[in-house]
Amino acid sequence: MAELEDPSSFAAPDCCRTHHLHLRCRVDFESRSLRGTAALTVRAERDNLRCVVLDTKDLTIHKVVVNRQEAQFALGQHHSFKGAPLEITLPFELGKGQDVIVEVSFETSPRSSALQWFTPEQTSGKRHPFLFSQCQATHCRAVLPCQDTPAVKLTYYAEISVPNELVALMSARRDGDLPDPEESTRKIYRFIQNVPIPSYLIALVAGALESREIGPRTLVWAEKELVDKSAHEFAETEAMLKTAEDLAGPYVWGQYDLLVLPPSFPYGGMENPCLTFVTPTLLAGDRSLSNVIAHEISHSWTGNLVTNKTWEHFWLNEGHTVYLERMIGGRLFGEQFRHFQALGGWRELQNTINLLGNTNPMTKLEICLKEVDPDVAYSYVPYEKGFALLLYLEQLLGGKDIFMGFLRAYIQQFAFKSIRTEDWKNFLYAYFKDKVDVLDTVNWNAWMNAAGMPPVKPTYDTTLSNACSALCQRWIKATESNLNSFSSADIAEMSSHQHIEFLALLLLEDPLPVSHVRQMQQVYNFNAVNNSEIRFRWLRLCIQAKWEDAIPLALKMATEQGRMKFTRPLFKDLYKFDKSRDQAISVFQQHKASMHPVTEKLVAKDLGLDGQTAKPLQT
Ligand code: BES
Ligand code: ZN
Numbered sequence: 046m047a048e049l050e051d052p053s054s055f056a057a058p059d060c061c062r063t064h065h066l067h068l069r070c071r072v073d074f075e076s077r078s079l080r081g082t083a084a085l086t087v088r089a090e091r092d093n094l095r096c097v098v099l100d101t102k103d104l105t106i107h108k109v110v111v112n113r114q115e116a117q118f119a120l121g122q123h124h125s126f127k128g129a130p131l132e133i134t135l136p137f138e139l140g141k142g143q144d145v146i147v148e149v150s151f152e153t154s155p156r157s158s159a160l161q162w163f164t165p166e167q168t169s170g171k172r173h174p175f176l177f178s179q180c181q182a183t184h185c186r187a188v189l190p191c192q193d194t195p196a197v198k199l200t201y202y203a204e205i206s207v208p209n210e211l212v213a214l215m216s217a218r219r220d221g222d223l224p225d226p227e228e229s230t231r232k233i234y235r236f237i238q239n240v241p242i243p244s245y246l247i248a249l250v251a252g253a254l255e256s257r258e259i260g261p262r263t264l265v266w267a268e269k270e271l272v273d274k275s276a277h278e279f280a281e282t283e284a285m286l287k288t289a290e291d292l293a294g295p296y297v298w299g300q301y302d303l304l305v306l307p308p309s310f311p312y313g314g315m316e317n318p319c320l321t322f323v324t325p326t327l328l329a330g331d332r333s334l335s336n337v338i339a340h341e342i343s344h345s346w347t348g349n350l351v352t353n354k355t356w357e358h359f360w361l362n363e364g365h366t367v368y369l370e371r372m373i374g375g376r377l378f379g380e381q382f383r384h385f386q387a388l389g390g391w392r393e394l395q396n397t398i399n400l401l402g403n404t405n406p407m408t409k410l411e412i413c414l415k416e417v418d419p420d421v422a423y424s425y426v427p428y429e430k431g432f433a434l435l436l437y438l439e440q441l442l443g444g445k446d447i448f449m450g451f452l453r454a455y456i457q458q459f460a461f462k463s464i465r466t467e468d469w470k471n472f473l474y475a476y477f478k479d480k481v482d483v484l485d486t487v488n489w490n491a492w493m494n495a496a497g498m499p500p501v502k503p504t505y506d507t508t509l510s511n512a513c514s515a516l517c518q519r520w521i522k523a524t525e526s527n528l529n530s531f532s533s534a535d536i537a538e539m540s541s542h543q544h545i546e547f548l549a550l551l552l553l554e555d556p557l558p559v560s561h562v563r564q565m566q567q568v569y570n571f572n573a574v575n576n577s578e579i580r581f582r583w584l585r586l587c588i589q590a591k592w593e594d595a596i597p598l599a600l601k602m603a604t605e606q607g608r609m610k611f612t613r614p615l616f617k618d619l620y621k622f623d624k625s626r627d628q629a630i631s632v633f634q635q636h637k638a639s640m641h642p643v644t645e646k647l648v649a650k651d652l653g654l655d656g657q658t659a660k661p662l663q664t
Contacts, residue, residue: 056192102128159184309607316344343369364431403497
């Protein structure tokens with residue numbers, strides 16, 4: 046069972062809670078640091094409070110001032126992924142409900158795990174430096190001292206100084222810019238976030254960014270080279286927002302902007318409030334990867350309004366968000382499409398559990414993160430096991446309209462709060478109080494606390510996936526002598542979603558003989574496809590088939606973009622193949638200095654280079 050406090054944070058929200066942050070800082074590309082002050086409005090949660098503990102990671106603390114009085118502080122021992130607690134002794138005692146302003150002067154490390162710094166040469170435009178942050182799950186503490194637990198929600202105001210040529214953006218409404226009174230070569234950008242958010246949703250970017258308006262509340266931001274392509278790719282955003290509001294309730298954040306990051310951005314998307322961050326690997330040209338936008342939009346309710354109290358309940362964020370994402374997809378592209386995506390999710394869950402092992406504790410819905418790094422625990426399980434549970438409940442309780450009624454009520458009930466799985470379950474039972482007998486037929490223990498696949502498979506409409514499984518079966522059963530029965534016509538009528546699913550199904554099977562993948566290249570020419578989801582699965586299939594010609598292509602994709610969903614499996618497959626193992630390691634060594642810090646950490650681990658999981662080299 047998960048314990049009551051947050052195992053991923055040193056903060057003690059039962060002692061005091063931060064309600065507001067006033068951040069002032071200077072982005073310094075020369076020293077690769079943020080330097081400034083974080084003034085936290087902290088409220089005592091109990092009487093006789095003399096101490097405030099904040100999370101930090103690789104921060105230098107210069108000074109702490111409490112209500113204008115300098116205060117004593119000490120940094121505790123550094124923990125490998127949690128960082129170090131900053132223990133501040135208050136100059137006076139606080140009673141329950143009293144507020145103080147704790148102002149910490151700090152500086153980040155050039156190796157902050159939350160930040161990636163780019164030289165001008167590493168950007169598309171080649172003329173200006175670039176910086177972005179990624180705080181989820183536990184990296185906000187590597188940007189600023191804070192109670193870095195999603196149990197605490199705060200509003201913020203920020204003033205960020207950047208060189209004149211750059212634009213700064215944050216996960217907040219823009220509140221204008223002005224010349225920096227201290228340096229004529231700089232500007233200060235101001236931001237306001239009036240909705241209380243957990244620390245992991247604090248985000249910052251600085252770069253030569255341009256914007257295009259793509260909807261009444263949406264600008265898309267990117268470097269000049271990508272901004273028009275991005276505006277075209279994400280043109281469905283307003284339709285998705287309207288659909289989401291119709292499903293989930295009013296959108297409370299005002300603006301919904303999109304930011305397209307450099308290719309090393311480690312995730313598909315990140316739901317930073319008012320400004321979703323996305324990978325440029327979504328730029329397929331045909332809007333076929335827009336489900337990621339539907340997903341990040343959905344987090345505006347599930348995740349950003351209703352938040353997991355600790356990362357052990359991450360499935361609450363992601364499971365409900367995937368459910369909403371697929372409801373949006375269903376409204377816009379039809380119910381058969383919703384089921385196609387849902388079944389693809391089940392297949393993805395199967396794939397993940399095969400890989401992690403069906404007794405692995407990380408395949409449970411509710412997990413234990415005591416001494417476990419959330420970055421290492423990250424997988425599709427909370428997304429797809431969570432989604433499967435919700436789809437199963439939808440079908441058990443009378444269909445999607447009835448279940449959406451529950452989801453809307455759940456959002457209303459818990460908006461602006463942080464909750465645990467038991468809060469969700471109690472509310473489910475309260476909402477369906479007339480169907481308790483039905484709910485009691487659910488094998489809760491198996492769903493929540495057992496490793497491996499769920500105890501029940503929901504039912505899926507297979508109309509759109511039949512063509513994918515049929516073609517997959519043809520390839521599995523094909524012999525050398527009938528390989529010539531395949532032709533480009535096999536896939537000509539299929540959508541790119543179906544191409545993805547076809548390849549994903551093949552990846553669940555034993556590797557194909559190299560003759561088969563060669564022939565597949567002959568007839569389908571997947572080498573020429575730039576859609577990242579197709580290319581990724583195709584190259585994995587080739588490497589798993591031990592086709593040496595694919596090695597340079599796979600190495601190229603693994604390094605030219607850094608979305609961990611693609612980069613980690615590609616590196617792992619290349620490492621497993623004896624013909625590419627040494628290259629995989631040397632290419633990683635060459636690239637790691639310019640990789641995102643989290644990607645670097647996890648790929649090193651996957652390649653046995655982290656000193657802990659070192660595997661002996663095969664000879
Ligand atoms: N919030 C997540 C990304 C994340 C999770 C970052 C945990 C750091 C720690 C985001 O909403 C997400 O789930 N992105 C997916 C999108 C997909 C499920 C449609 C991704 O990055 O692939
Ligand atoms: Zn998500």
